[in-house]
Amino acid sequence: MADSQPLLSLDGDPVAAEALLQDVFGIVVDEVIRKGTSASEKCHYSIKKGAAFLGLGTDSVRMVKADERGKMIPEDLERQISLAKAEGAVPFLVSATSGTTVLGAFDPLEEIADVCQHHGLWLHVDAAWGGSVLLSQTHRHLLAGIQRADSVAWNPHKLLSTGLQCSALLLRDTSNLLKRCHGSQASYLFQQDKFYDVTLDTGDKVVQCGRRVDCLKLWLMWKAQGGQGLERRVDQAFALARYLVEELKKREGFELVMEPEFVNVCFWFVPPSLRGKKESPDYNERLSKVAPILKERMVRKGSMMIGYQPHGTRSNFFRMVVANPVLTRADMDFLLNELERLGQDL
Numbered sequence: 001m002a003d004s005q006p007l008l009s010l011d012g013d014p015v016a017a018e019a020l021l022q023d024v025f026g027i028v029v030d031e032v033i034r035k036g037t038s039a040s041e042k043c044h045y046s047i048k049k050g051a052a053f054l055g056l057g058t059d060s061v062r063m064v065k066a067d068e069r070g071k072m073i074p075e076d077l078e079r080q081i082s083l084a085k086a087e088g089a090v091p092f093l094v095s096a097t098s099g100t101t102v103l104g105a106f107d108p109l110e111e112i113a114d115v116c117q118h119h120g121l122w123l124h125v126d127a128a129w130g131g132s133v134l135l136s137q138t139h140r141h142l143l144a145g146i147q148r149a150d151s152v153a154w155n156p157h158k159l160l161s162t163g164l165q166c167s168a169l170l171l172r173d174t175s176n177l178l179k180r181c182h183g184s185q186a187s188y189l190f191q192q193d194k195f196y197d198v199t200l201d202t203g204d205k206v207v208q209c210g211r212r213v214d215c216l217k218l219w220l221m222w223k224a225q226g227g228q229g230l231e232r233r234v235d236q237a238f239a240l241a242r243y244l245v246e247e248l249k250k251r252e253g254f255e256l257v258m259e260p261e262f263v264n265v266c267f268w269f270v271p272p273s274l275r276g277k278k279e280s281p282d283y284n285e286r287l288s289k290v291a292p293i294l295k296e297r298m299v300r301k302g303s304m305m306i307g308y309q310p311h312g313t314r315s316n317f318f319r320m321v322v323a324n325p326v327l328t329r330a331d332m333d334f335l336l337n338e339l340e341r342l343g344q345d346l
Contacts, residue, residue: 004213012271020175047126054307060089070105072096077115082091093122098143099130102311102319105263108128108147125149128167130262135227136234137320157217159237160230161264161324166214178205233325237263241322244332251336253343257314258300263322268315269294269339271346288315304338 048058062084065076077094084091094116096107111126116123125146131154136229146152152170156162176199183204190204203209222230241263248254248267253275257266271290277283291308294297298304307319320335 004132006210030146038259038261039280046259049330066105069261070100070103072112074108074111074115077112079297081115081119091119091121093124095124095126096149097130098125098146099262100134101129101260101268102262102264102309104130104264105260106142109143110150113145113148117189117253121150122150124151124153125331126153128153128155129158132156132230132234133184133262135160135230136238137231138235148275160218160221160233161323161325162221164219168215168218180208237322238323240327240332241265242328243329244322244335247332247336251340253340254336257317265320265322267315268319271343271345273346284315290343291316293346294318294339294342298338301342304335307333 048061052058062080064080065073065286068074077138081091094112096109096112098106098109107125113123115121127143127146130143131152133142134146150172154168154170155166156168157164157166170191186204190198190201192198225233241260244265245256245260248256248265253270254270255270255273257268264324268287269290270287274283274286274290280286288310295306295308298306307321308316309319310316318339
């Protein structure tokens with residue numbers, strides 16, 4: 001284009017890089033990075049990733065403190081919002097979590113919603129892992145307040161074991177928000193004079209164009225299992241997790257990280273050489289090496305696979321997620337027996 005200006009060369013110059021972004025994308029970078037979102041320090045890594053994709057920058061995400069169980073502390077959320085405003089930032093979204101990845105924590109949604117309502121902020125709930133609990137009359141109280149969210153992310157392919165992948169974004173908005181955000185009105189693909197209701201076309205509402213019909217998997221499962229069948233699946237997972245916890249407490253060498261409220265059972269296996277030595281100065285360092293060794297042994301033997309991770313100041317511990325609907329009590333017994341066998345010489 002003859003009238004266009006040549007792009008600036010970067011040459012490692014951050015000022016030039018900022019100018020290039022402004023030239024190409026029309027982004028006023030200073031304004032972008034001053035906007036902000038808040039999330040719990042135990043939130044999923046995708047929150048920061050999303051901020052990066054949007055061009056907000058990961059520094060725009062403020063981490064809100066969580067308590068010892070991994071739940072967002074509403075008082076600290078209020079404090080972070082006040083700090084952000086005092087610094088000239090513009091908070092606009094709070095991301096709460098229903099079912100954190102490691103501890104399976106559920107944020108206090110009612111209190112968080114009160115804060116968001118007071119400040120006029122969008123409340124998003126990452127219920128990818130824990131959203132299916134709503135199907136259980138017994139356990140749905142864990143998500144009390146989710147009805148006040150502006151948006152909810154839910155992955156039926158997790159707790160419900162729907163075929164990968166199956167993800168849903170649920171919106172309170174009824175103004176066709178996705179269409180307004182993503183629609184490009186490409187008439188050669190999305191004709192508006194079709195013989196059926198064109199609002200059923202999802203292609204112009206999402207970031208990508210072509211995609212699988214993920215909802216069909218959930219629909220077929222729901223038709224086959226029914227609401228009661230899916231509820232039983234959730235309740236069975238909770239019951240089996242509780243069985244594992246009670247059996248774990250009976251055995252020497254197993255120590256719970258905390259009493260679970262979900263189906264994430266987090267525990268240490270303390271091998272014979274470390275039992276009764278918790279006061280030793282190198283105890284945590286030595287305990288941290290146990291889970292990686294046992295993970296290698298179980299994988300090489302091909303007997304089972306359990307995830308492990310450190311968490312804050314806690315040494316590496318195992319995280320058994322009881323979600324597979326075909327698991328039985330016998331499988332839980334095998335898990336404990338196998339860990340004892342694999343770790344008897346440590």
